[in-house]
Amino acid sequence: MTTIKDIAKVAGVSITTVSRALNGYSDVNEKTRQKIIEIAKQLNYSPNTLARGLVMNKSKTIGLLVSGLTRESAKDNFTFEVLAGVNQYVSEVDYDMVLFSTTSTKQREKTYTQLCRERRVDGAILQGIRSDDPYLQEVVESDIPCVLIDIPIESETVGYVTTDNVLGAKKAVEHLISLGHKNIAMINGYSYAFVSEQRLKGFKEALLEAGLPIHEEWIADGEFREDNAEREALRLLTNYPHITAFFCASDLMALGVIKAAKRLGKRIPDDVAIIGYDDIILASYATPPLSTIAQNKFAMGYEAAKLLIHMLEGKATSHVKILETELKIRESTVKNYD
């Protein structure tokens, strides 16, 4: 593998000059530079980023820490789209991305912080980490710059990108209310997700503002899982037949609710209307197609990467980015909608 030393030898200059020439410094004779560049090309030279990173003390690499990168999690393509967005920005600015997942056995042995420090990543993006994850605390308190997705923590070295989940939930519930629904249940995700809290808040606010009562017993925990949501919806629909609509904190759970409704022979949306959250790909392919609050997951990843790298380069004016959500009306709430 060619090194700048080899180039220096061939060019008859010092390695310093080669380094300067290749890095575009101005204090090098233009002819010398051309010659060096030419030789580098001929010798098929590639800079060794390990060596460069060692001396410069930065690697131009960011870590993407995700949890639960399993076979099952593919259904909910959230993580994947975020990843694609991160990747997009990162490669635009010539950084690289290394993926740290915590599904593995490794997760218990090494903390996120250790992973980041060993690989000398310049910063990290955290996605899908539960807010009660002990390692979250650790990495946030470390000196590693990081950007969190959907966890609102802010400090000198920490920023986040999220959407307005209270507003999103309100939009969903107001949509149901505008359709005449008065008896609306909610299937929420687990409580250690920040978004769950927020969506619950939005749910209640919407009811309150419409002068509707809040039935705490109509709020169930589906843990963001399709099967749990199905079970909970089955229970609610059986025990409280007055319920005519469901707001679910995720599309996957909404799919579970659809199954439950079908099993009970209920027509959707006539007997029971269902709205989800996220706009995963399955949503538009479901039967009936699922109304939902769409989040631009790709954009979340893209913006997270952008924010992080701006922070790294000291040109971030704010550490927070809030993205918009959009109400998508489909046939799980409105018949023959098109």
Next chain:
Amino acid sequence: MTTIKDIAKVAGVSITTVSRALNGYSDVNEKTRQKIIEIAKQLNYSPNTLARGLVMNKSKTIGLLVSGLTRESAKDNFTFEVLAGVNQYVSEVDYDMVLFSTTSTKQREKTYTQLCRERRVDGAILQGIRSDDPYLQEVVESDIPCVLIDIPIESETVGYVTTDNVLGAKKAVEHLISLGHKNIAMINGYSYAFVSEQRLKGFKEALLEAGLPIHEEWIADGEFREDNAEREALRLLTNYPHITAFFCASDLMALGVIKAAKRLGKRIPDDVAIIGYDDIILASYATPPLSTIAQNKFAMGYEAAKLLIHMLEGKATSHVKILETELKIRESTVKNYD
């Protein structure tokens, strides 16, 4: 950031001893080792993998080269599942994975080979690369060990994992034939995908073996795209009303065919039966649920990583891994199947 030098100073030994102690060499006094480990812990030491990689000339990092990591490609969660599988194995053996995607602008400036060499990855896995990609040739001919997914190239440094696509296609078509279909069309992917060739071959073999004629004009190119497949199916069904079944080289295209059939008022599977390939998540959620040839994409990633790392460590007996596929019968071919 603590270095072994710091530890050496505190422990009153040389840095060599620290290095040896921390790396589990036997020629170091057990007491000394314990002391060093203790100090390392106290000082919150993390090894610098850049420095280690520089001197050892290996980074314990592999590159995952994918193409088309876009918002749209999320539908076909193939890449994502492969990635999850790669990640799983890689983290089991304490390697890291860096993701190189070629969607970006960067793709035209730097070749895969350059990307790999700059980051000093020990090896690479290539997924979703077209067989006519000029850079594919380059990386395969380089000295970088690599494992290809679904491209059968083998050499000293190159291996691959794939499934038996001829057999898979045959299984699909034989299934249709067993249902009594005689007029079977095929929507294939683009020709510069190895799998397309193979699946076409399997398609023809199955027909031949059943004594059925091959109508070349019933074979269309859907370029692996849903919309193209829909258009082609529309055309075929209109021009050749005898057709009663479709074999599609991907599920995404099969979904397009379903749309086309519906638009023409055809009942599925009564008027036209449809079978896909891949078993993407959407398949089971489609209306009707899609019969398909399932590939274990997670396993493909996992096995690719395993093969690559075995190759790197010189303990690969073979450079090829062929995985099984499975016929999944759903309602797009058999009514009320359950």
Next chain:
DNA sequence: TTGAAAGCGCTAACAT
């Protein structure tokens, strides 16, 4: 405009 020398943090001969 160029070069010499030091050093980033680590491993690995080669002593001792």
Next chain:
DNA sequence: ATGTTAGCGCTTTCAA
């Protein structure tokens, strides 16, 4: 069992 030394490939003072 431990230390000395050299060096991985690169950037960066400092001098010339």
